[in-house]
Amino acid sequence: MxxxxxxxxxxxxxxxxxxxxxxxxxxxxxxxxxxxxxxxxxxxxxxxxxxxxxxxxxxxxxxxxxxxxxxxxxxxxxxxxxxxxxxxxxxxxxxxxxxxxxxxxxxxxxxxxxxxxxxxxxRPSQQVNGGLFLDARDLRCELARISSGKRVLNTFAFTGTLGIAAFSGDALEVVQVDISKSILRWAKENYERNFSSSPRDGMRFIAEDSRSFMARENRRIEGGKEPYDIVLIDPPAFGRSDGKPFRLLSELENLIQSGVSLLAEGGELFISCNVRQIGFEHLEKVASREGSRLGRRITNLERLLPPSDFTNRSLNAAHLRGIRLRVS
Known part of the structure; x- marks a missing residue:
């Protein structure tokens, strides 16, 4: 037409x-x-x-x-x-x-x-989305609401907005991990803008492949390190790390398994996915299966949706699609 x-x-x-x-x-x-x-x-x-x-x-x-x-x-x-x-x-x-x-x-x-x-x-001309994912606005609001006193890990942190929202809700600790040093500098700018007038300890930025970092954290937790209360996994659909390609379609199971492993009893995992081939049902199925493999019971499965100004709810829509779950 x-x-x-x-x-x-x-x-x-x-x-x-x-x-x-x-x-x-x-x-x-x-x-x-x-x-x-x-x-x-x-x-x-x-x-x-x-x-x-x-x-x-x-x-x-x-x-x-x-x-x-x-x-x-x-x-x-x-x-x-x-x-x-x-x-x-x-x-x-x-x-x-x-x-x-x-x-x-x-x-x-x-x-x-x-x-x-x-x-x-x-930065309107630089990043495809300007550096701020508008479809995660409600998620940022929820993280600010629930993070008080909690240890939060934000993987694939990008410009750090999810972790900053959690920190604004008085999270005890927020660890922001991203492979890109330039993107983490942007995340630090966001952090400094919001907390320079009332600085406090608890925010860390780590330039590392999120998969490698989660693997090391799992080994540390097995050795007695305190686990996380909230783990955020917001990966890109594709990318490269250490010269190796990253494709979410093939990485999803390992990411969910790693995220669940890092959680304390009653902890929550938030994982988002904007790959059109991955629907809610598949995410829920993989999460339940990986939880069972680890001997962790998955409860309180909820779907993550974009705000109401995102009116296109078709499966082909390229916006926030994810799940929230609790482990015990």
Whole structure:
């Protein structure tokens, strides 16, 4: 179906009104348009304060002309000053290699955006998601609520926002692990922004392959080290570590097994997965099976879902899909 400029503008307006009615528009950062959920597959728009990032799937490149034609109206429609456009190629690895291009307004290399009492650094043109996963907003809120006095391990930490949310909820200790030193520097910037005025011990950043770190921690726990109360596993769909490829499809069982092994009695594992081939049922099945292998009983299985501004709930949607479980 051909999408005209008028029909595109109508869809964007409807999406805005939908979020306005549900009060999510009051969020500083949110998904303004969510593909099929708002009527146009392959198009999604994220707002970070005064900036939007317009994402287009490669097979929807034809919409670029309409978007550029509408660009004078987008600041008023979405309440922003600048916008970037990012094309997502069929191979996600290629998408990550290219910067987003300016669609309208002045370039904004970086900005701080508020999320509740926290602030996070966003670099709109650099990372595919700007450095902040909007679909994990509710998860960050929950971690802040439940982490008081707990030891938290955040693997594949990226810019550290999950661990920072846990620390803001008075976690006793938060260990942030990621293979990328540059990404961990970003995580440290987020940490310093939020806690420099009230510093306290308990936050550590470790540049290491998350799989290797979990294996070493398991050996330490077997040797008497105190286990964790909360383990967060939020891996990418693909990557490389020490020259070896990482693919979540083939790593999932080992990751869940490692996470469960690291937990104290009554501890909780949160694992997310944005690989379209892995559904909730598969995650739940693998978690139960790996728990049984370890002699740990899995209880309180819950599904992790994105916030309500993510309206595309199809299995093909590329957003938060995960589970939360307790072990005993």
């Amino acid at each position: 051909t999408i005209t400029s008028d029909s595109l503008q109508d869809r964007l307006q409807q999406a805005r009104e939908k979020r306005e009615a549900s009060t999510t528009l009051s969020q500083t950062s949110l998904r303004l348009f969510d593909g099929e959920g708002d009527g146009i597959a392959g198009l999604w728009i994220d707002r970070f304060g005064e900036v939007i990032i317009v994402h287009l799937r490669e097979d929807r490149r034809a919409l670029q002309e309409q978007l550029r034609g509408l660009s004078p109206h987008l600041p008023e429609l979405f309440g922003v000053s600048s916008g970037y456009l990012r094309i997502h190629e069929t191979d996600p690895k290629n998408s990550a290699l290219h910067s987003a291009v300016l669609l309208f307004g002045d370039p904004i290399e970086e900005l701080w955006v508020k999320e509740g009492a926290l602030e996070f650094l966003v």
